[in-house]
Amino acid sequence: MVSQDLPFLHPSEISVLNRLCKLGTDYIRFTEFIEQYTGHVQQQECHPTQQGQAGLYGIYLRAFCTGLDSMLQPYRQALLDLEQEFLADAHLSISHVNYSLDQFQLLFPSVMVVVEQMKSQKIHGCQLLETVHQHSCGGLPPVRSALEKILAVCHGVMYKQLSAWMLHGLLLDKYEEFFIKQGPSSDSVSTQPEEEDEEDLGIRGLTGKQLRELQDLRLIEEENMLATSLKQFSLRAEMLPSYIPVRVAEKILFVGESVQMFENQNVNHTRAGSILKNQEDAFAAELHTLKQQPLFNLVDFENLIDRIRSTVAEHLWKLVVEEAGLLGQLKIIKDFYLLGRGELFQAFIDSAQHLLKTPPTAVTEHDVNVAFQKSAHKVLLDDDNLLPLLHLTVEYHGKDPKDAAQNRDSSLREPSPREAPTSGWSALGLSYKVDVLESQFSQLLQEINSIRDFESVRLAHDRFLSNLLAQSFILLKPVFHCLNEILDLCHNFCSLVSQNPGPLDERGSSQLELLVTGFSRQSSLLFKILSSVRNHQINSDLAQLLLRLDYNKYYTHAGGTLGSFAI
Numbered sequence: 001m002v003s004q005d006l007p008f009l010h011p012s013e014i015s016v017l018n019r020l021c022k023l024g025t026d027y028i029r030f031t032e033f034i035e036q037y038t039g040h041v042q043q044q045e046c047h048p049t050q051q052g053q054a055g056l057y058g059i060y061l062r063a064f065c066t067g068l069d070s071m072l073q074p075y076r077q078a079l080l081d082l083e084q085e086f087l088a089d090a091h092l093s094i095s096h097v098n099y100s101l102d103q104f105q106l107l108f109p110s111v112m113v114v115v116e117q118m119k120s121q122k123i124h125g126c127q128l129l130e131t132v133h134q135h136s137c138g139g140l141p142p143v144r145s146a147l148e149k150i151l152a153v154c155h156g157v158m159y160k161q162l163s164a165w166m167l168h169g170l171l172l173d174k175y176e177e178f179f180i181k182q183g184p185s186s187d188s189v190s191t192q193p194e195e196e197d198e199e200d201l202g203i204r205g206l207t208g209k210q211l212r213e214l215q216d217l218r219l220i221e222e223e224n225m226l227a228t229s230l231k232q233f234s235l236r237a238e239m240l241p242s243y244i245p246v247r248v249a250e251k252i253l254f255v256g257e258s259v260q261m262f263e264n265q266n267v268n269h270t271r272a273g274s275i276l277k278n279q280e281d282a283f284a285a286e287l288h289t290l291k292q293q294p295l296f297n298l299v300d301f302e303n304l305i306d307r308i309r310s311t312v313a314e315h316l317w318k319l320v321v322e323e324a325g326l327l328g329q330l331k332i333i334k335d336f337y338l339l340g341r342g343e344l345f346q347a348f349i350d351s352a353q354h355l356l357k358t359p360p361t362a363v364t365e366h367d368v369n370v371a372f373q374k375s376a377h378k379v380l381l382d383d384d385n386l387l388p389l390l391h392l393t394v395e396y397h398g399k400d401p402k403d404a405a406q407n408r409d410s411s412l413r414e415p416s417p418r419e420a421p422t423s424g425w426s427a428l429g430l431s432y433k434v435d436v437l438e439s440q441f442s443q444l445l446q447e448i449n450s451i452r453d454f455e456s457v458r459l460a461h462d463r464f465l466s467n468l469l470a471q472s473f474i475l476l477k478p479v480f481h482c483l484n485e486i487l488d489l490c491h492n493f494c495s496l497v498s499q500n501p502g503p504l505d506e507r508g509s510s511q512l513e514l515l516v517t518g519f520s521r522q523s524s525l526l527f528k529i530l531s532s533v534r535n536h537q538i539n540s541d542l543a544q545l546l547l548r549l550d551y552n553k554y555y556t557h558a559g560g561t562l563g564s565f566a567i
Contacts, residue, residue, distance in 0.1 A: 016098045023075075023101055026108040030072055033115055034065045056118065058175040060128045063157045064118075067150030071111065075104055103142060110135070110143040125177025126239040129154055133243060152294055159291040166252060166308055167280045169260025171233070178239065180253055185234035233257055248302050251309045254455060258312045275315045276308070283308055309455075316454035326457070327445065334441050336390060338468070341379065342433065348375040357498075365394045435544050436471040440464050471541045479542065482526040489519045527555060 009017075037056060082100055086092055114135050117123065123131050132154065136147035161178050164170040171182060233253060240249050262275040276283065286304050290297070320326045334340040352371040355364060369392050376387055447460040473479040493515050500508050530546035549555055 013094055016094055019105065020094075020097060020101065023104055023108055026112055027072065027075060029112065030068060030108075030115070034069050037061050038065045038069075056122060056124070058125055058177045059157050060125050060154055060177050061118075063154045064128055064132070064150060067153035068111070068115075070153070071107075071146045071150060075101075078104075106140055107142045107146055110138070110140065111146065114147070125175065126158065126179050126241055129158065130241045130243075133241060148295060151296070155296060156291055159287055162252065163284055163287050165256040166259065166305075167276065167283055169256055169263045171256070176236075179236050179241075179244075179249060180233055180256065181236040182233055184232060185237075233260075243296065243298060244301075245298075248298075248305055251305050255305075255309050255312050258316060258454075276311055277315065279311060310453070313453040313455050317452045317457060320454060320457065321448060327448065330441075330444070332386065332389075334437065338437055340433070340437055340441070341381070343379045344375055344381060347378050348372050351375055360394045365392070368392050368394055432472065435541075435548070436468065440467050440471070473541075473545075476542075478529055479526070482522050482529065485522045486519065486526070489515055489522065493519075524559075 078100055082097060085096075114132060117131060118128065129151065132147055132151045136144050136151060138144055158178075161172055164172045165178075165180060171178070171180060173181070233256065235246070235249055235253055237246075240246065259275055274280070283304070290301060290304065293300075331340075335344075339345060348371060351374060352368055355367055355371065372390070372392055373387060381387070441464070444460055444464040448457050451457075469475055473483065493512075496504075496508060496511055496515070504512060527546075527550075530542050530549070
């Protein structure tokens with residue numbers, strides 16, 4: 001500040017000089033800030049946790065300082081010009097100096113606000129992009145132009161990290177500044193209350209926590225199948241600038257993970273070629289072109305990301321669908337694990353009943369697998385490459401020999417369908433096979449073949465699994481409970497009949513009466529649930545099941561109760 005005691009200065013001149021002194025003060029503070037974070041690089045060569053305790057650090061900060069120094073260059077040039085003018089004319093007034101530097105009177109205080117915010121909030125990495133972007137959205141053209149130039153310099157760092165990540169699978173982020181990090185996402189930790197996690201859903205003791213794990217099948221599969229040589233990556237949400245949508249960041253994450261996985265395979269000499277189809281140089285040139293643009297253009301940026309992602313996704317599609325034979329693998333899962341080939345298991349149960357009724361011996365498992373192979377040939381399943389992949393194991397849950405009879409009853413949990421009550425309940429199998437399994441599997445194959453995109457295949461598979469869970473009524477407790485109870489009653493009926501080849505004695509008759517009563521009660525409850533849903537048009541899957549069960553209106557005419565007959 002200029003002293004007020006100088007008699008030869010007019011108050012207006014003091015005011016002008018104070019404004020000029022303020023510019024000089026801001027300039028000195030800018031230069032000290034730049035010198036502190038770019039003049040001593042060796043101070044930054046330490047662990048990020050140690051730096052977090054010390055203050056600001058990182059390559060984005062250096063880029064900001066570089067842009068800030070470029071912003072100060074016109075001010076320095078203006079001072080040199082004034083010096084030349086004063087050398088040529090010593091009688092120039094202080095007003096001339098004020099006029100020459102007036103363009104910086106708005107600029108310096110606005111930029112100083114950014115610097116002070118960075119220092120006070122310890123803004124780090126890509127968060128700096130967001131801060132500069134927000135301040136560049138003001139209505140003062142000189143401030144906006146200067147901050148946009150600084151932001152362009154900072155974007156140069158981001159584009160270099162993007163090039164390394166998307167084109168080579170390298171995460172060059174020593175100071176943890178990028179919006180992609182190694183390790184799982186921090187928001188993946190469940191925030192559900194413990195009592196809710198342990199809620200019994202009525203699905204054979206399945207709890208809420210276990211159900212959520214089943215629903216997140218893709219994550220479980222990825223965690224189990226992830227090779228030790230590969231790393232898991234995720235988005236660092238707090239570092240993502242607001243002008244880059246999350247959908248774009250997820251595409252960037254997908255491309256980098258895929259490229260890294262493929263590069264690791266090439267290092268291990270397991271596969272030759274490039275996942276980017278040898279277009280790395282072309283994509284690098286396009287990223288460099290975006291880097292040279294004075295303003296960040298989201299449309300151009302996302303278009304380039306989409307082209308890179310499409311190249312990677314199509315290559316992965318070829319690897320998974322064509323080379324690895326995904327469709328064949330899915331068909332195997334459908335036919336065997338999802339019971340798509342029901343006739344195979346029917347033939348197997350018929351041929352293996354005598355083995356499953358007795359406690360296992362040393363050769364039982366071998367005999368069961370031989371019976372399974374023979375059953376496969378009976379139903380014309382003669383794929384020599386497939387059958388060796390299928391192996392059945394036998395578990396015996398008996399406790400001691402005196403419980404053998406009881407354990408024999410429980411060991412045979414799959415009676416022949418021909419022994420089960422057939423009053424419309426064969427429609428359950430038809431509903432599952434036709435309306436659920438075959439329908440959803442057909443849609444899955446259609447999506448896989450129509451879009452040559454790995455991510456679309458993965459999403460289609462997720463929808464397939466979700467629809468199977470929903471349309472099998474596993475997630476709908478009342479319906480699932482009824483169906484489960486009905487099937488248990490059918491199992492118990494088959495066991496009762498198999499144990500009593502002749503007329504039933506008094507004990508057997510009482511057991512049958514209990515089975516009939518339970519069957520009537522559960523079938524009536526199921527009919528009421530399905531009819532209520534149909535009347536309100538809430539769930540089309542339940543309405544379809546009712547149509548299958550009551551296709552000839554017998555269920556309706558019986559008042560929704562089946563199995564009522566005299567013993």
